[in-house]
Amino acid sequence: MSENKAAQGTSVIILTFLLAMILTILPMPEWAGYIRPEWVGLVLVYWCMALPTRVNVGVGWVAGIIVDVLNGSLLGQHAMAYAVIAYVTVKLHKQIRIYPLWQQALSIFTLIALSQLLIAWIRGIVGDAPNSWLYWLPSLTSAVIWPWLYLLLRDVRRKFRVS
Amino acid sequence: MVLFEYEVLAIKPLFAYGQAAGIRLAFLLASSIGLMAVDHKYDYLDGIRSSLAILIYPVQQMVAFPVSAGNWMGENLTSRDSLLKKIDSLESQNVFLKAQMQKYTSLEIENMRLRDLLDAAERTGEKVLAAELIAVDLDPFSHKVLINKGNRHNAFKGQPVLDAEGVFGQTVHVTPITSVIMLISDPSHALPVQIDRTGLRTIAAGTGAMDKLELLHIPNNADLKVGDTVSSSGLGGVFPQGYPVAEIISFESDPTQPYARVFATPKARLDRSREVLLVWREKTKIEEVPPAPQVSKKGNPKQEVSALAP
Numbered sequence: 001m002s003e004n005k006a007a008q009g010t011s012v013i014i015l016t017f018l019l020a021m022i023l024t025i026l027p028m029p030e031w032a033g034y035i036r037p038e039w040v041g042l043v044l045v046y047w048c049m050a051l052p053t054r055v056n057v058g059v060g061w062v063a064g065i066i067v068d069v070l071n072g073s074l075l076g077q078h079a080m081a082y083a084v085i086a087y088v089t090v091k092l093h094k095q096i097r098i099y100p101l102w103q104q105a106l107s108i109f110t111l112i113a114l115s116q117l118l119i120a121w122i123r124g125i126v127g128d129a130p131n132s133w134l135y136w137l138p139s140l141t142s143a144v145i146w147p148w149l150y151l152l153l154r155d156v157r158r159k160f161r162v163s
Numbered sequence: 164m165v166l167f168e169y170e171v172l173a174i175k176p177l178f179a180y181g182q183a184a185g186i187r188l189a190f191l192l193a194s195s196i197g198l199m200a201v202d203h204k205y206d207y208l209d210g211i212r213s214s215l216a217i218l219i220y221p222v223q224q225m226v227a228f229p230v231s232a233g234n235w236m237g238e239n240l241t242s243r244d245s246l247l248k249k250i251d252s253l254e255s256q257n258v259f260l261k262a263q264m265q266k267y268t269s270l271e272i273e274n275m276r277l278r279d280l281l282d283a284a285e286r287t288g289e290k291v292l293a294a295e296l297i298a299v300d301l302d303p304f305s306h307k308v309l310i311n312k313g314n315r316h317n318a319f320k321g322q323p324v325l326d327a328e329g330v331f332g333q334t335v336h337v338t339p340i341t342s343v344i345m346l347i348s349d350p351s352h353a354l355p356v357q358i359d360r361t362g363l364r365t366i367a368a369g370t371g372a373m374d375k376l377e378l379l380h381i382p383n384n385a386d387l388k389v390g391d392t393v394s395s396s397g398l399g400g401v402f403p404q405g406y407p408v409a410e411i412i413s414f415e416s417d418p419t420q421p422y423a424r425v426f427a428t429p430k431a432r433l434d435r436s437r438e439v440l441l442v443w444r445e446k447t448k449i450e451e452v453p454p455a456p457q458v459s460k461k462g463n464p465k466q467e468v469s470a471l472a473p
Contacts, residue, residue, distance in 0.1 A: 018222065025226050025299040030373075030434070033303035057184060061191045069215040070222070071302045072309070072336055072343040075208055076198035083195065087188045126203050128351050130304050131371060 009162035013055065016043050016153065017063055025070050034134045037142040038112050040067050044082055045111055046153045048089035049096050051162070060086030077122045081115035088114070101147040109143035206320070213314070213338035220340060223299050223309065230298040289403055290443040291325075292316060296436070297341065306346035306369065307335070310439060314339045318441055321401055325440045329407040329430030330354065330395055334441075346433050347408070348373050355398040356408050361386050364396055367408055367427065373434045376409050378425040383416040385423060393427055403444055 020039035028036065040063055047055035064079030071078070088111060089096065096107050116139055123129050156162075202208045294312040301307045312318050314337055324331045324344050332346040345352050346369070353368040356378070363385060367376045381387065391411045397404030409427035416423040 021219075021222055022226050025223065025301070027226070027230065027298045027300050030303070033300055036300075036303075057188050057191055061195070064195075066215065066219060069212060070219055070299075072307050073302055073305070074199050075202040075212060076195035079198070080192055080195035083188055083191045087184060090184060122199060126199075128305065131350065132304075135304060 012160045012162050035137050035141045037145050038138050041112050041115055042142055042149055045089050048086050049093045052090040052093045056090045057083045057086045077119050081118040085111045085115045105143045105146045108146045109139050112139040112142045216338040227298040290445055291440045294439050294441055306349040308344050310342050313337050313341050318342050323402045323442045326431045326436040331431045331439050348433055354402055355396045356393045357396040359392045359394050374428050376427045381423045381425050383423045387414050
């Protein structure tokens with residue numbers, strides 16, 4: 001039975017990542033494109049926090065490569081950023097877990113901003129630096145949406161007994 | 164017993180994980196830096212990218228599904244009346260275009276004859292294929308779109324793309340079934356153009372705003388007017404010559420600056436077109452180009468060179 005649970009858990013994790021990727025490329029009006037939260041980053045942080053032994057830097061890296069292909073961006077930039085935030089989250093998961101939701105949201109803001117900073121650096125190096133402050137909006141919207149996403153994913157994890 | 168097992172499972176890997184994570188992170192960071200460097204400089208990774216792109220194609224199709232389903236429903240549920248009206252308007256448009264085409268054909272023949280007289284190389288012909296945008300959003304800060312044609316339809320990297328009104332962009336990644344197009348308004352895109360009225364050659368660079376291109380290196384005393392049209396000059400070797408690109412919307416000459424600031428708005432409907440055209444340049448007549456030294460005397464040597472390049 002425990003093996004069965006583990007298998008089920010894996011598919012749930014993959015499914016949440018898949019949904020996050022769908023939300024990442026879902027067509028939106030132009031203004032909404034700027035406030036789109038970093039769905040994949042958020043889901044990654046959640047699973048790193050909840051199950052640091054199963055989801056960590058490796059998963060973050062692979063998810064990042066897929067996001068790079070989806071976005072048509074330089075291969076490896078999201079991979080690098082997600083590996084770093086996965087690492088930080090796994091290191092701090094015990095603290096983040098016990099924070100109240102609003103404080104968790106602050107940590108999320110920092111984490112997503114960190115990943116955006118890394119991507120901005122890389123884009124700066126290849127001569128494609130973001131030229132507007134709107135670039136940083138997703139870290140804000142990610143932090144705003146975090147409490148709801150957290151509760152949702154926690155319910156999902158409990159319902160499907162992912163461990 | 165169960166509790167004990169759980170404890171073992173929960174704690175042991177955590178303890179062992181601490182050191183491994185740092186090493187793994189370092190390894191993954193190094194490999195991403197390697198990947199990025201190779202992807203930025205060379206084309207080796209195109210194969211990996213296109214195989215990954217095939218893996219994620221179902222996701223893209225799923226995302227685009229509501230839009231395509233909506234279109235399909237719209238097409239199937241339109242009334243007979245509106246269809247008849249549409250056919251009427253298309254027919255009249257067709258007649259109009261055909262009439263224009265007659266004039267164009269005779270002009271083209273005349274042009275060819277004149278070029279023959281001048282002993283100049285004939286302009287290359289073009290072949291086109293219609294493609295449709297797949298409704299997915301890419302990075303909002305780099306203007307790129309995805310279309311439903313790829314390698315399998317002979318699309319290639321760096322291929323020019325047009326829409327009904329003008330130059331749209333060029334392909335930057337090509338997979339067997341899809342391609343990513345960089346729009347001419349992307350901040351890292353630039354294309355060689357010339358002003359139709361005066362023939363002045365310049366470069367139209369993307370600004371990151373969908374409705375604005377900047378024309379670079381134009382002297383302050385240049386003969387330019389707001390409303391002048393700008394066409395592709397064909398000098399870069401990517402875009403064919405003579406397709407409309409933009410219309411000048413502002414021309415500020417400041418004597419204290421080395422160049423004037425000129426902005427133009429793209430003719431192509433970058434944010435609205437759903438159908439685009441992939442263009443192949445046919446190089447059938449190139450063999451008849453006279454030897455190189457002779458050509459370079461007749462001005463425009465760069466174009467000949469770029470046309471000869473494979």
